[in-house]
Amino acid sequence: MLKWGIAGTGQIARAFALALNRAENCRACGVAGRRAEKAAAFAAEHRVERAYSSVEQMCADPEIEAVYVCPPHPFHAEWARCALKQGKHVLCEKPMALGMEEIHEMQRLAREQGVLLLEGYMYRCHPQTAKLVELLKAGAVGRVRSVEGAFSFRSEFNPASRLFDPALGGGAIWDIGGYPLSMANLVAAASSGNAPVRPERLEAVGVWAENGIDLLSTALVCYPAGIVGRLTVSLTSTEDNSLRIYGEGGKIVVPDPWVCDRVNPPQGRILLTRSGEAAEVIEVPCDRTSFTLEAEYFASLAAQGKTDAVFPVMSAAETVLQNELLQEWERKAAGK
Structure with a gap:
């Protein structure tokens, strides 16, 4: 059972929380965003176990194993790096980042940590x-x-x-x-x-x-x-x-x-x-x-120790x- 944190509180985060609650091998353990009060309301509404005061706090929690990154596009790279540096698997909403240097840095961190980093095309x-x-x-x-x-x-x-x-x-x-x-x-x-x-x-x-x-x-x-x-x-x-x-x-x-x-x-x-x-x-x-299928596929890869997807799911390359x-x-x- 992969323990997820959700980094974001918008509409796509709501869809993913629902997907996690329906998935067989996933658990919605935490949520954080740019505002702590919104995260608290989100957790209560969408059956997420805990709300955190910041994304940094959530990523530092050893119980969180994977992070779904879904804020507005310019924050994708920053929040994904935060999770990767803490050794978390990351499913990042598309686009993974707005600049290629950021994407290469994210992929480098994932390789160094030995974790899974995928871009979310459900x-x-x-x-x-x-x-x-x-x-x-x-x-x-x-x-x-x-x-x-x-x-x-x-x-x-x-x-x-x-x-x-x-x-x-x-x-x-x-x-x-x-x-x-x-x-x-x-x-x-x-x-x-x-x-x-x-x-x-x-x-x-x-x-x-x-x-x-x-x-x-x-x-x-x-x-x-x-x-x-x-x-x-x-x-x-x-x-x-x-x-x-x-x-x-x-x-x-x-x-x-x-x-x-x-x-x-x-x-x-x-x-x-x-x-x-x-x-x-x-x-x-x-x-x-498709969101539940995506979460379950990601969790299955993580459980097997895989660090990349298999076609037709989008690979790092x-x-x-x-x-x-x-x-x-x-x-x-x-x-x-």
């Missing part, structure tokens, strides 16, 4: 993703040529909100761009082996608010195997958030690729159309949310690639 732990990888490896649609993915929703512009505040890492690319980008990376890796594949080229355009954050953006990525990804993120409109993969012998459509329902276990569903044939509907049942590409996406979208 959809990678859902059986629907494993089924998608299985289909791609089996050549279900022949040689893959393109992938289209989006993550979008409409939110009223509010410069005080985390989503729109540049000081808090706001903007569509950093907040949600990791989803379609990581999926394109997954498709490229599954189509040519399991190792991360760096695109040969990335181009992007975007629309920017007056305060300097991106409201929406589209990126084109081209992988060495001849796979082109068309990726869109938006905070201004809700678009088609499905995943579409086109191969020389057919197509795959995943209506809900991110399976991100935080309360009810999302059921997987894949539509496979081989050339000249009717669409085949592949149902992928699941009895847990893929985290480096992913965040380098997010930085490039932002630069290209800004015309730099």
Whole structure:
């Protein structure tokens, strides 16, 4: 039973607390945030055993074995380092950090301490993703040529909100761009082996608010195997958030690729159309949310003494690639 501390008290922390309370091999032992009173209220509301006055105090508690890091983006690296220096396993919400130097430092600390450090892309732990990888490896649609993915929703512009505040890492690319980008990376890796594949080229355009954050953006990525990804993120409109993969012998459509329902276990569903044939509907049942599956998978790795994930869950090497590409996406979208 892995004993968790939650570093953060926002909406995603609430989802993870619920996930821990439903997990078979996890226990929600502590919570801390930027304000002690919020941590106390969080603990009482979400069945967390203890609230701490600070993240430092929680990380120093020998009973805490793993820390889920989920504050606003600029605090990810600081709080993760705090936990790692105390020898805690760390599951860090995406993006792991806003700078590559911070990510390399976090990974160095994890290696030195012999602990597990993963970036939280929970959809990678859902059986629907494993089924998608299985289909791609089996050549279900022949040689893959393109992938289209989006993550979008409409939110009223509010410069005080985390989503729109540049000081808090706001903007569509950093907040949600990791989803379609990581999926394109997954498709490229599954189509040519399991190792991360760096695109040969990335181009992007975007629309920017007056305060300097991106409201929406589209990126084109081209992988060495001849796979082109068309990726869109938006905070201004809700678009088609499905995943579409086109191969020389057919197509795959995943209506809900991110399976991100935080309360009810999302059921997987894949539509496979081989050339000249009717669409085949592949149902992928699941009895847990992606967040619970993520927590349980992380706990199983920690129990085995593992210090990295196995594909399709995001590995340390893929985290480096992913965040380098997010930085490039932002630069290209800004015309730099």
